[in-house]
Amino acid sequence: MFKTTASAARSAAFWARTAALALPLGLALASGAQADEASIRKNLADRMGNLPRIDEISKTAIPGIYELRMGTDILYSDEDGNFLIEGALFDTRTKTDITKARIDKLTAVDxxxxxxxxxxxxxxxxxxxxxxxxxxxxxxxxxxxxxxxxxxxxxxxxxxxxxxxxxxxxxxxxxxxxxxxxxxxxxxxxxxxxxxxxxxxxxxxxxxxxxxxxxxxxxxxxxxxxxxxxxxxxxxxxxxxxxxxxxxxxxxx
Missing domain, CATH: 3.40.30.10 (Glutaredoxin)
Structure with a gap:
C-alpha cells in the first residue's frame, strides 16, 4: 500500500527526530572514547615512564577494557589507565585466543x-x-x-x-x-x-x-x-x- 501524504509526513518527521537524537549520542560516544584514550595516555605516561610508546589504543569486546598496541606487543588497560593487564584475552564462546590472533596479524610477514x-x-x-x-x-x-x-x-x-x-x-x-x-x-x-x-x-x-x-x-x-x-x-x-x-x-x- 502507498502511504498517504499525512502518513509520509509523520514518518519523515519521526526519522528526522531520531536522527537528531542519534547524532549527539554518536558524538558523545566518540568523544567519550577519545577522552578515555587521552586519560590512558596521560596517566600511563605520568606513572610509568619506562613503558614503550603506545602506537594505538582501541576498544575490546569487554566494556571498559582497551587494547594498547606498542609495536607488535599487546597490553590491556581500563578506561583511566589505572590498571594494566598483561596476558592472553580468550573468548570462551569461540575458544579463540584473541591476543594471539591479534599478534599473529601484526607480525605477519609479506x-x-x-x-x-x-x-x-x-x-x-x-x-x-x-x-x-x-x-x-x-x-x-x-x-x-x-x-x-x-x-x-x-x-x-x-x-x-x-x-x-x-x-x-x-x-x-x-x-x-x-x-x-x-x-x-x-x-x-x-x-x-x-x-x-x-x-x-x-x-x-x-x-x-x-x-x-x-x-x-x-x-x-x-x-x-x-x-x-x-x-x-x-x-x-x-x-x-x-x-x-x-x-x-x-x-x-
Missing part, C-alpha cells in the same frame, strides 16, 4: 617482499610449496628441523643464515655462505656435522649482514624461526607434521 636471494635455497621435489627458515649454524633446534625437512615433499626451503650464537657461528656462517655448493654444504653441516671448507678472504658476505638486519626488522630473536607463504610464523623446531599442515594452510590462503 613473503613476496623477502630478499630470497640472500638465502641458501634447497628445492625438494617440485618445490611448489615455499617456506623460510631463519637459522644459526650452531643452533641444535635448527639442526633438528633441518632433519625433519628432509622428509617434506615438494617444497622449496629458503634458509636465512643469522649467526646470533657467538663468534664461532659467525665463522661457520661465512664458510657456509661462501661454499661452492651452498645447499650441499648446508645440509652436510646441519645434518651430518661435516664442516664447510674455509671461506676465501675475498668472499662477499654482505648477505649475512642483511639477514641480521632482516631478522631485527621482523623481531626474530631466536632460531629456528619459520615463515610460510601466507605470512604466518612459527617459532621453534616444529615437527614435520605441523610443517605439512601449515604449508597446506598457507597454500589455501
Amino acid at each position: 613473503f613476496a617482499k623477502l630478499p630470497l636471494k640472500d638465502a641458501v635455497v634447497i628445492k625438494q621435489g617440485t618445490g611448489a610449496r615455499k617456506m623460510v627458515v631463519f637459522s644459526d649454524p650452531n643452533c641444535g633446534y635448527c639442526k633438528k628441523i633441518e632433519r625433519d625437512l628432509v622428509n617434506v615433499k615438494d617444497v622449496t626451503v629458503y634458509n636465512f643464515i643469522i649467526p646470533i650464537l657467538g663468534a664461532d657461528s659467525v665463522l661457520k656462517a661465512r664458510d657456509l655462505w661462501c661454499a661452492k655448493d651452498q645447499p650441499k654444504a648446508w645440509r652436510a653441516w646441519m645434518i651430518d656435522g661435516q664442516p664447510a671448507a674455509k671461506a676465501a678472504e675475498k668472499c662477499d658476505t654482505a648477505a649475512l649482514d642483511r639477514n641480521m638486519a632482516l631478522a631485527r626488522k621482523h623481531k626474530i630473536q631466536a632460531t629456528p624461526a619459520v615463515i610460510f607463504e601466507d605470512g604466518s610464523r612459527a617459532p621453534g623446531a616444529i615437527p614435520a607434521e605441523q610443517i605439512e599442515k601449515m604449508l597446506a594452510a598457507a597454500k589455501k590462503g
